[in-house]
């Protein structure tokens with residue numbers, strides 16, 4: 001098992017925080033873009049802000065790669081290398 005695998009307890013707290021912090025910002029941004037007639041999908045938000053949509057900027061794959069007894073284990077996101085960020089193109 002690689003060192004990059006994290007148990008759900010670590011992943012969950014990080015994910016909840018990230019999504020909780022971003023929710024109002026995402027909602028505002030999507031309304032703005034929609035009114036301006038620009039692409040306003042959730043995926044657009046992540047792309048425009050240099051965030052990894054594959055892992056929803058959490059740095060870990062959304063699906064577990066294995067189990068430690070009853071604890072699901074998550075692997076680093078292969079797209080952003082666990083940073084949750086991508087360079088803006």
Ligand SMILES: [Zn+2]
Nearest residue numbers: 052055077080
């Ligand atoms: Zn990622």
